[in-house]
Amino acid sequence: MTSETSPDLAAALAAGTLVLDGGLSNQLETAGHDLGDALWSARLLAERPEAVTEAHLAYFTAGADVVITASYQATFEGFRPARGSAGSGRPRSSRPAWTSPGTRYGGHAPRASHGRCGWPRRPGPYGAMLADGSEYRGRYGLTAGELERFHRPRLEVLAAARPDVLALETVPDADEARALLRAVRGLGVPAWLSYTVAGPRTRAGQPLEEAFAPAAAADEVIAVGVNCCDPEDADAAVATAARVTGKPVVVYPNSGEAWDAGARAWSGRPSFHADRVTRWRAFGARLIGGCCRVGPETITEIARTLSDG
Numbered sequence: 001m002t003s004e005t006s007p008d009l010a011a012a013l014a015a016g017t018l019v020l021d022g023g024l025s026n027q028l029e030t031a032g033h034d035l036g037d038a039l040w041s042a043r044l045l046a047e048r049p050e051a052v053t054e055a056h057l058a059y060f061t062a063g064a065d066v067v068i069t070a071s072y073q074a075t076f077e078g079f080r081p082a083r084g085s086a087g088s089g090r091p092r093s094s095r096p097a098w099t100s101p102g103t104r105y106g107g108h109a110p111r112a113s114h115g116r117c118g119w120p121r122r123p124g125p126y127g128a129m130l131a132d133g134s135e136y137r138g139r140y141g142l143t144a145g146e147l148e149r150f151h152r153p154r155l156e157v158l159a160a161a162r163p164d165v166l167a168l169e170t171v172p173d174a175d176e177a178r179a180l181l182r183a184v185r186g187l188g189v190p191a192w193l194s195y196t197v198a199g200p201r202t203r204a205g206q207p208l209e210e211a212f213a214p215a216a217a218a219d220e221v222i223a224v225g226v227n228c229c230d231p232e233d234a235d236a237a238v239a240t241a242a243r244v245t246g247k248p249v250v251v252y253p254n255s256g257e258a259w260d261a262g263a264r265a266w267s268g269r270p271s272f273h274a275d276r277v278t279r280w281r282a283f284g285a286r287l288i289g290g291c292c293r294v295g296p297e298t299i300t301e302i303a304r305t306l307s308d309g
Contacts (some may be wrong), residue, residue: 020289045290063303138173242284
């Protein structure tokens with residue numbers, strides 16, 4: 001879906017609360033797809049786009065208004081060794097597979113029960129390209145200019161696909177956020193900025209009050225918030241984001257289970273329950289969903305809770 005056929009997302013957020021999708025990777029893995037390489041879910045955009053279609057449809061069916069594309073791990077640098085791209089670092093195709101939503105639906109995108117839906121394109125942080133967990137640490141050792149030069153070409157390609165919004169998400173570091181905000185200037189596409197956090201700080205250790213501040217004056221930014229974090233950390237972060245920026249808040253945390261990097265497995269029990277969303281909405285959240293390990297069942301519960309409330 002493009003901006004030609006979608007309602008204006010900023011206006012929709014001003015009018016009420018929208019339901020975001022859940023974790024794309026866990027939905028693909030549930031369907032039996034192996035995501036164990038550096039491209040993660042982005043590999044399926046080139047090799048099995050119908051699998052991405054099915055995952056998106058599962059979330060629309062569950063009640064999501066907004067579904068994010070499978071472009072988090074998609075970079076020129078990542079696709080070059082994986083897909084045999086030309087030496088320039090740009091894929092041979094003038095329009096890489098990861099610039100489209102990954103879904104065609106016979107030319108028509110489905111709409112959720114509210115009659116609203118959107119297609120944010122998701123450019124992951126620099127650490128996602130490294131595929132070593134760096135997006136949960138930040139502090140890559142790069143200058144602000146180097147980060148901006150990394151992000152700008154990919155953002156230009158994604159913006160040329162005319163998305164509803166660019167989801168600048170899972171950002172671990174306020175320095176990278178500032179580089180992203182500079183990189184989106186002049187592209188003519190709105191964006192949201194979402195940090196991954198640990199307690200009241202970014203993963204790189206900056207206080208959230210300072211981290212959210214640059215987004216307050218960025219005209220391109222229509223929402224701010226947090227994702228890929230513990231649900232409990234989202235509570236205070238939502239309130240801080242709303243207070244510092246005065247903008248609608250997006251929140252989509254993980255299930256609450258813990259990732260064991262050594263065992264490469266999740267452990268513990270989920271702590272993300274739909275009753276949290278009422279509190280988030282009261283704090284200023286206007287786009288609510290889930291990230292890692294949050295599936296369609298939870299999205300249905302979120303949609304029901306928001307509808308009942």
